[in-house]
Amino acid sequence: MSFLKSLFGSTDKETADEKQKNEERNFDILKYDGIRAHNVYRFDYAIQCFVKALEIHKDAEVYEHLSNCYTRVGRLEKAQQALTEWTKFEPNNARPLSFLANLAFIQEDYQLTYDACKQALSLDPENPFLYYLMGRACNGLSNNPEATEQLSKAIELQENYTDAYLSRAHLFYEENDIPKAKKDVEKILSYDPENEDAIILQGDILLKEGKLEEAQTTYQHIIDSNPFNRDAYIRLGSLYQGQKEWDKAIQLYNDAIEVLPEFVNAFIERRKCKEATGDVEGAKADAEIIKKFTPTFDVGDAVPADYLQQKQNIPF
Numbered sequence: 001m002s003f004l005k006s007l008f009g010s011t012d013k014e015t016a017d018e019k020q021k022n023e024e025r026n027f028d029i030l031k032y033d034g035i036r037a038h039n040v041y042r043f044d045y046a047i048q049c050f051v052k053a054l055e056i057h058k059d060a061e062v063y064e065h066l067s068n069c070y071t072r073v074g075r076l077e078k079a080q081q082a083l084t085e086w087t088k089f090e091p092n093n094a095r096p097l098s099f100l101a102n103l104a105f106i107q108e109d110y111q112l113t114y115d116a117c118k119q120a121l122s123l124d125p126e127n128p129f130l131y132y133l134m135g136r137a138c139n140g141l142s143n144n145p146e147a148t149e150q151l152s153k154a155i156e157l158q159e160n161y162t163d164a165y166l167s168r169a170h171l172f173y174e175e176n177d178i179p180k181a182k183k184d185v186e187k188i189l190s191y192d193p194e195n196e197d198a199i200i201l202q203g204d205i206l207l208k209e210g211k212l213e214e215a216q217t218t219y220q221h222i223i224d225s226n227p228f229n230r231d232a233y234i235r236l237g238s239l240y241q242g243q244k245e246w247d248k249a250i251q252l253y254n255d256a257i258e259v260l261p262e263f264v265n266a267f268i269e270r271r272k273c274k275e276a277t278g279d280v281e282g283a284k285a286d287a288e289i290i291k292k293f294t295p296t297f298d299v300g301d302a303v304p305a306d307y308l309q310q311k312q313n314i315p316f
Helices: 002-006 016-039 043-056 060-072 076-089 094-106 110-123 128-140 144-157 162-174 178-191 196-208 212-225 230-242 246-259 264-277 280-293 307-311
Strands: none
Touching: 016 043, 016 060, 043 060, 060 076, 060 094, 076 094, 094 110, 094 128, 110 128, 128 144, 128 162, 144 162, 162 178, 162 196, 178 196, 196 212, 196 230, 212 230, 230 246, 230 264, 246 264, 264 280
C-alpha cells in the first residue's frame, strides 16, 4: 500500500505537460507491477494496482487482467463489472464480449450469455466458439431448436469441434433422435478415440437401444482405462441395479469408493443396494458416512421403518 501511495505525490507547481508525463509513468508502474503480481498469483495486490491504473486512464489489457484476477479470487460480479466497462471502452471489440459471455455462462446467466454472444458475433461472425457458447446458452434457456442450429454453425466453421459435436449429440439424445446422436458420437471418436464423455454417451445410446451387454462393456471400458471417472461408475451401477444384480452393483461401488473415498454418490447408491438385499446394518453404516459428507442427509430415512413389510413384496 505504501508503494501505491508513493506514486501520487505530485505538487501544484507541476506544468500540464509534467503532470501528464507523471500520470503516464504512474500508469505504467501500476499496470506492469500489477501484471507481475498477477503472474505470481498475488491477485489481491494485482487488483489494487489495476484499479488504480484505470483511475488514470482506460486500457484494454488492464481490464482483461483485472477481470481475470477477480475471477481467480471468486469475485465474479466484480469480474463482470470490469468486462462490462471494457465493452463500453471498446464497443467494437468482440474480445471483452466473448469473455463476458463465458463468465455469464459459468454463472448460469444464460440470457446474458446469449445476448453477449449475439453482440460479439455482430463483430466477429466467423468465431466458432461464440456459436458454441450461444448454443449452450440456448440449451440453458430450453430453446433446443436454436441450440442445435447454433452448434451446427460452430461445426460448420470448425469441422473438428468435438465439444460442439458432443453438446449437439446430447441434444439429439434428449430428443430421442438416436441416429443423429450416434452419428455425432462417431464423429467425435473419429477425432478423439478416447473421449470419455463421448464413450459414456455411446453407452447411454446402447442402453436406450436395449443393448445391455454392449452398454455394460462400454461403461466398463471407461472404468478400466480411467478408474477415476465417476460418471462411468454411476452408469454401470444403475445398469446393474436395473437388472437387480445387487451384488455386482455393491462390488462396483466398493471399487469406486476404494479409489475415490469421498465419492458421495457411490455411498448413496451402495446404501440403496444394501437396502434391497436386506442388509439393514450396512445401509445404516453407509447413511452415517453420507451424513458426514452431506449434513442435510436424513439418516433416519436410510432404512424405512416398514422395511420388513416391504421386503415381502420383493420378488426374490
